Amino acid sequence: MSINRTAGACGQPGRGHKATAADRAWLAVACELAAQCPPSTTAFSVGAVIVAIDGTELARSYSRENDPHDHAEEGALVKIPDDDPRLANATIYSSLEPCAKRASRPRPCAQLIRDAGIHRVVTAWREPDTFVLGADGTEFLEKAGVPVIELPEYADAAKLPNQHLLKQNVDGDS
Ligand SMILES: [Zn+2]
Numbered sequence: 182m183s184i185n186r187t188a189g190a191c192g193q194p195g196r197g198h199k200a201t202a203a204d205r206a207w208l209a210v211a212c213e214l215a216a217q218c219p220p221s222t223t224a225f226s227v228g229a230v231i232v233a234i235d236g237t238e239l240a241r242s243y244s245r246e247n248d249p250h251d252h253a254e255e256g257a258l259v260k261i262p263d264d265d266p267r268l269a270n271a272t273i274y275s276s277l278e279p280c281a282k283r284a285s286r287p288r289p290c291a292q293l294i295r296d297a298g299i300h301r302v303v304t305a306w307r308e309p310d311t312f313v314l315g316a317d318g319t320e321f322l323e324k325a326g327v328p329v330i331e332l333p334e335y336a337d338a339a340k341l342p343n344q345h346l347l348k349q350n351v352d353g354d355s
Contacts, residue, residue, distance in 0.1 A: 193236040194272035194301065198328045204272070204303050205332060207232055210241070211274040212305060212338035214253070218244040224312065226342035227277040229253035231261065231299070234270035254279050254290035258297055272301040276339035278308045278329070279318040291318035295325045302327060305335035311346055 191210065192203030207230055214228025221244070230241040242256030254275050261268060273279075279290035279302060294302060308316040319329040340347060 207274045211276045214243040215276040227253040229257045229275040231273045233267040250285040269298045274303045278304045281318040281321045282313045291321040302329045305339035
């Protein structure tokens, strides 16, 4: 499967708000990871990859990889030591905008990303109000000085494992 790319296979992330071909390729990997999530009726399926400035893949994860409450971004972050100097120039690719509010754990992913020092976020899709109203992780991150680049041409791929959630509004733990 194309998901088993070797480190650096997609190239070096872009800079700032400018998206490059490598950014698109890494976001496609994140969308493929979203399809691996254990199904849920109460949370989105999301994939995330963290890539160093030189194109080295640092970590990847997907929603509920190890625990029913795991979000993709935190699952990837937890695999990297806090003091890894590559985090400071890293880009995180997430198929869905990082969450700004959540019920299940105290720190939402947008805050975890800022606290980790990651300097750039690329995403395919803004979080709808299915589980959390006004889940505006993009605004939180931009205010914290972390550019968030949205590539809507990947929104369909990001939504694919979430079709069952988008047809109805369900109450649940996000
Ligand atoms: Zn999250």
